[in-house]
Amino acid sequence: MSRIVLVGAGFGGMVACHSLLRKLPGHHEILLITENKPFYMKAAYPMIALGELRLEDVALSVGEVFHRSRAQIILGRVTHVDADGSRVITERGVYPYDYLVLAVGVRYAFERIPGFDRYGQSVKTPEQLLHLQQSIRRWEGGRLLIGALENSCEGPGFEMTFKLHHALKRRHVLSRSEIHFFTDKSEIFQPGGPTAQAYVQNQMKDRGIHTHAGVQLQELRHHVALFDNGLQIPADFVLVLPPYEAPQWIANSGLGGAQGYIAVDHGLRSRFFSNIYAVGDAIDWKGPKMAHNAMLGAKVVAHNLCYDIGLTTYRKSFHPEVVCVMDMGGRDAAYIEADTEWGGQRSRVPVTGSTAKFMKESFIRYFLQTKGDVRYIL
Numbered sequence: 001m002s003r004i005v006l007v008g009a010g011f012g013g014m015v016a017c018h019s020l021l022r023k024l025p026g027h028h029e030i031l032l033i034t035e036n037k038p039f040y041m042k043a044a045y046p047m048i049a050l051g052e053l054r055l056e057d058v059a060l061s062v063g064e065v066f067h068r069s070r071a072q073i074i075l076g077r078v079t080h081v082d083a084d085g086s087r088v089i090t091e092r093g094v095y096p097y098d099y100l101v102l103a104v105g106v107r108y109a110f111e112r113i114p115g116f117d118r119y120g121q122s123v124k125t126p127e128q129l130l131h132l133q134q135s136i137r138r139w140e141g142g143r144l145l146i147g148a149l150e151n152s153c154e155g156p157g158f159e160m161t162f163k164l165h166h167a168l169k170r171r172h173v174l175s176r177s178e179i180h181f182f183t184d185k186s187e188i189f190q191p192g193g194p195t196a197q198a199y200v201q202n203q204m205k206d207r208g209i210h211t212h213a214g215v216q217l218q219e220l221r222h223h224v225a226l227f228d229n230g231l232q233i234p235a236d237f238v239l240v241l242p243p244y245e246a247p248q249w250i251a252n253s254g255l256g257g258a259q260g261y262i263a264v265d266h267g268l269r270s271r272f273f274s275n276i277y278a279v280g281d282a283i284d285w286k287g288p289k290m291a292h293n294a295m296l297g298a299k300v301v302a303h304n305l306c307y308d309i310g311l312t313t314y315r316k317s318f319h320p321e322v323v324c325v326m327d328m329g330g331r332d333a334a335y336i337e338a339d340t341e342w343g344g345q346r347s348r349v350p351v352t353g354s355t356a357k358f359m360k361e362s363f364i365r366y367f368l369q370t371k372g373d374v375r376y377i378l
């Protein structure tokens with residue numbers, strides 16, 4: 001009998017827990033420890049910001065998701081992992097494990113943007129969404145600036161840019177508005193590879209959206225954003241996707257690699273401890289941190305844990321990819337696939353328009369209806 005402890009019930013943790021429940025015979029114990037917060041479908045946040053959905057429409061209670069299962073749920077924060085002693089330390093107690101799966105996401109480092117608290121907005125937390133909804137509703141014209149800083153995925157920024165353009169046009173305030181998009185990456189949507197990059201850049205150009213690539217936001221001041229290369233953009237509305245950071249307790253627990261993210265091998269096993277795995281945004285890897293890869297990683301980890309326990313005969317490797325649907329406002333969207341960031345050849349936008357929009361809505365509904373028991377991957 002093995003005791004598997006999972007930490008975190010976001011995209012990675014939820015999918016990993018369902019997969020392990022299905023794969024592992026009943027005598028293996030599964031314990032899921034997560035903060036006492038609901039799960040929110042973040043892919044729907046831009047829709048919520050524009051008033052198309054409500055936050056409560058996209059929430060799941062972790063306790064309710066697993067209450068009929070044999071998984072034991074502990075709602076509390078992990079503060080440390082004693083990896084040598086195979087124990088997880090939480091605010092509520094100490095939990096020994098045979099195997100540990102960490103799916104704890106990242107910390108949004110808004111404090112690294114001076115002036116953000118006074119002049120910035122974002123789309124990362126439920127609290128920010130409410131503020132954003134009000135600002136959009138009250139918008140009567142001016143300059144909007146939207147952009148991404150180091151490590152963050154530009155996707156929600158693209159969606160907010162296109163969706164705002166669409167909403168302002170419908171409200172007849174677009175002619176009094178100017179929209180700018182910036183990124184610290186060398187190209188707009190650099191991880192998308194040549195075809196997807198060109199698609200996003202052309203869509204912005206067609207809509208008259210101004211773009212600024214390879215710039216690092218330094219500071220926000222009253223009605224102006226300052227960049228590292230001396231660029232200053234006057235702005236009446238600034239929406240920022242912040243820098244990401246790994247939670248400090250990961251490095252303190254001896255699990256950190258570059259920039260403190262969890263160091264893992266191709267099978268998502270810790271480089272330092274053979275009974276620890278990690279998935280999702282918290283791992284040290286190259287590429288945009290996305291729910292798709294957290295879920296893909298969760299499936300790989302569930303499989304490899306079964307190998308360790310003696311239930312399968314081979315290990316799987318994690319092959320990240322960009323697979324996403326970019327909502328562009330109204331019934332418009334684009335389904336994107338790419339793997340050039342990891343040495344592949346794929347960079348495609350095979351589905352656009354209302355079919356792609358349907359794919360986005362279907363994914364959101366599917367995840368919520370199955371309560372994260374995602375079966376279409378692997």
Ligand SMILES: Cc1cc2nc3c(=O)[nH]c(=O)nc-3n(C[C@H](O)[C@H](O)[C@H](O)COP(=O)(O)OP(=O)(O)OC[C@H]3O[C@@H](n4cnc5c(N)ncnc54)[C@H](O)[C@@H]3O)c2cc1C
Nearest residue numbers: 008009010011012035043077078104105280281290291292
């Ligand atoms: C606005 C927005 C839109 C997005 N849209 C898309 C999209 O369309 N497609 C896509 O693929 N990706 C999208 N993403 C990215 C996606 O949401 C993340 O990549 C994904 O959430 C990462 O999953 P995760 O399991 O690693 O972490 P998370 O989902 O962040 O989950 C982390 C979990 O760990 C818990 N936790 C953290 N610290 C502790 C602790 N110390 N103790 C106990 N529990 C802890 C948290 O409470 C949470 O349950 C979007 C993100 C945002 C913000």
